[in-house]
Amino acid sequence: MTTTIESTSLKTLAKDLSQEPPRSPRDTLAGYVIAARILDKCRAFLNGTAGEYDFDCYLDNVFFGFTGIKADDFKAFVATGASDEAVAEWITQHAKPMERLELVKWNNHLRYANIKEMEDSFQLFMEDYIEKNVPKHRPIYHAFDIFDLEEGRL
Known part of the structure; x- marks a missing residue:
């Protein structure tokens, strides 16, 4: 299932995941592992270029559950054509408050x-x-x- 794109910048930012993979789950965005990969998959989903990749899958939901962010809210913001930097800022503003050590431990748990x-x-x-x-x-x-x-x- 795809969503109609209204943002030219989203079309430009979205990868064709049938041609190249999303970023590694180890790559960070807003300090969270998995987040950059989720962003790539979400953009591709919205653009109709996700290939075999799924947005809002198990691993994505590990991130959404930890941050308290809803997948639909994330998708709606990404659909505006927001840059990586803008998405990182949005995640920071919408994630549940936590101490840096909690985030670092979560990242390390998933990395290893x-x-x-x-x-x-x-x-x-x-x-x-x-x-x-x-x-x-x-x-x-x-x-x-x-x-x-x-x-x-x-």
Whole structure:
């Protein structure tokens, strides 16, 4: 499902995810891992160029749950054609207040989490996903490795 785009800048900013992957889940936006990747997927979703990528998936919802931001509110702001900097500022303004240490611990948990430390639904999904999408005989030390291996960053 796609949404009609009214913003020329959104069309310019949106990647064609059938041609290039979104940013790594390790990349940060507004200080949060996953956020830059979510932004890329959201823009592509709105532009109709998401390919096989899903916006508002399990990993996206880990971010939305932690920050208290609603996916639909995020999508509505992104649809305005906001730049990365403007989205980062919007996230900072709309995320639940927290101490910096809480954010750092959350980032580090996700950066270094093993698959077995993720929720059951993620583990079940990844069991078949890894077999189909990750190069054979490549070790996966952390959950984020799955995406970076598949997308050619590792």
